[in-house]
Amino acid sequence: MGCGGNRVRFNFGKVLSKVSVFFTMVLIFTYFFYCLTGFCDSAPRTLYSQAAADGDYDNQVQLDLRPPPPLRSGAQLQNRTASPDAPQVVDTNSIPVSNTYGTKRLPNAIIIGVKKGGTRALLEFLRIHPDVRAFGAEPHFFDRFYDRGLEWYRNLMPRTLDGQITMEKTPSYFVTKEAPSRVCTMNCQTKLIVVVRDPVTRVVSDYTQTLTKNPGLPSFQSLALKNSSAGPIDTTWSAVRIGLYAKHLENWLRYFPLSHFLFVSGERLVSDPAGEMGRVQDFLGLKRVISDKHFYFNQTKGFPCLKKPEGSSRPRCLGKSKGRPHPQIPAEVLQRLRDFYRPFNQRFYQMCGQNFGWD
Numbered sequence: 001m002g003c004g005g006n007r008v009r010f011n012f013g014k015v016l017s018k019v020s021v022f023f024t025m026v027l028i029f030t031y032f033f034y035c036l037t038g039f040c041d042s043a044p045r046t047l048y049s050q051a052a053a054d055g056d057y058d059n060q061v062q063l064d065l066r067p068p069p070p071l072r073s074g075a076q077l078q079n080r081t082a083s084p085d086a087p088q089v090v091d092t093n094s095i096p097v098s099n100t101y102g103t104k105r106l107p108n109a110i111i112i113g114v115k116k117g118g119t120r121a122l123l124e125f126l127r128i129h130p131d132v133r134a135f136g137a138e139p140h141f142f143d144r145f146y147d148r149g150l151e152w153y154r155n156l157m158p159r160t161l162d163g164q165i166t167m168e169k170t171p172s173y174f175v176t177k178e179a180p181s182r183v184c185t186m187n188c189q190t191k192l193i194v195v196v197r198d199p200v201t202r203v204v205s206d207y208t209q210t211l212t213k214n215p216g217l218p219s220f221q222s223l224a225l226k227n228s229s230a231g232p233i234d235t236t237w238s239a240v241r242i243g244l245y246a247k248h249l250e251n252w253l254r255y256f257p258l259s260h261f262l263f264v265s266g267e268r269l270v271s272d273p274a275g276e277m278g279r280v281q282d283f284l285g286l287k288r289v290i291s292d293k294h295f296y297f298n299q300t301k302g303f304p305c306l307k308k309p310e311g312s313s314r315p316r317c318l319g320k321s322k323g324r325p326h327p328q329i330p331a332e333v334l335q336r337l338r339d340f341y342r343p344f345n346q347r348f349y350q351m352c353g354q355n356f357g358w359d
């Protein structure tokens, strides 16, 4: 009896140890599988809030702002990619952030501006192309977070397979003095897209956004005109300065030839999205996949929307912060702005060889 009882206890212990070995093995295999599918190196990454689901990305998406670990300097990385044989697409394959689902690469094309031009619409439209992968938020690497290094920037990017293009959009790059040299330090072959919009409607759009965040803002005319509405245009107001496209382009042309730029009409992106997307796809060397059949005009929103956005089978418009009604601005103030911008617009048309018809 006593012997039999001992045997039962002994067997139970053996079973227990086998079970614990089994579960340990399951845990180890799960971990390896998890790593193989690319999740191990995914933290820290950008944190998406509910905003992504709303399609209202810009103001709500938060970046993971934890400082990165010390890594190679931008210059060292540049040396890796600047060999004469280097393809136009920055190849960082030698840096081991690769797995079966692709590799994180530095962007080959960036939407650098302009603020309130229609940059979000352009990026979301481009994302339906199977050969485009884009970072959803605005990384602000070349203006705010440059000291975090290229490795931090690259780690934000989505994984791409060979032949796919990596993109991001940060509209403030266009007006950032240091941005052109910094982008060129990363890769002088980077393709640059600028969505431009009539600078008068752009400045009103910019004001509308600030007013939404800060309802106590002074009137538009008191900000746009010096000496409380009587004086000349106040060019110290950043919202006015952003619309001096010729000035900002001059700064970029010191580092990049004109052939590296595509100027997208913000107006045509609304009136003829498929036509404008055709130009963008050609510029990026992509097969023309995005066409009329991807868009429908939403009467309630008053803008084109996507029938099937990336990662969704349901139609979707951009969020509430895109396509907001603008406040009524006195006609004489708008006329003053129109007159002010005219010579800069003319200069811009000459520089880029395109007439956007804002006058």
Ligand SMILES: Nc1ncnc2c1ncn2[C@@H]1O[C@H](COP(=O)(O)OS(=O)(=O)O)[C@@H](OP(=O)(O)O)[C@H]1O
Residues within 6 Å of the ligand: 058, 114, 115, 116, 117, 118, 119, 120, 121, 171, 204, 205, 206, 208, 266, 269, 270, 303, 304, 305, 317, 318, 321, 322, 323, 324, 325
């Ligand atoms: N399809 C579609 N849907 C909604 N909105 C559209 C679309 N295409 C262009 N736009 C115009 O985009 C303007 C916002 O520009 P951005 O996305 O560049 O703004 S931001 O700088 O990122 O804040 C936004 O400006 P507002 O109308 O002033 O809100 C829109 O006019």
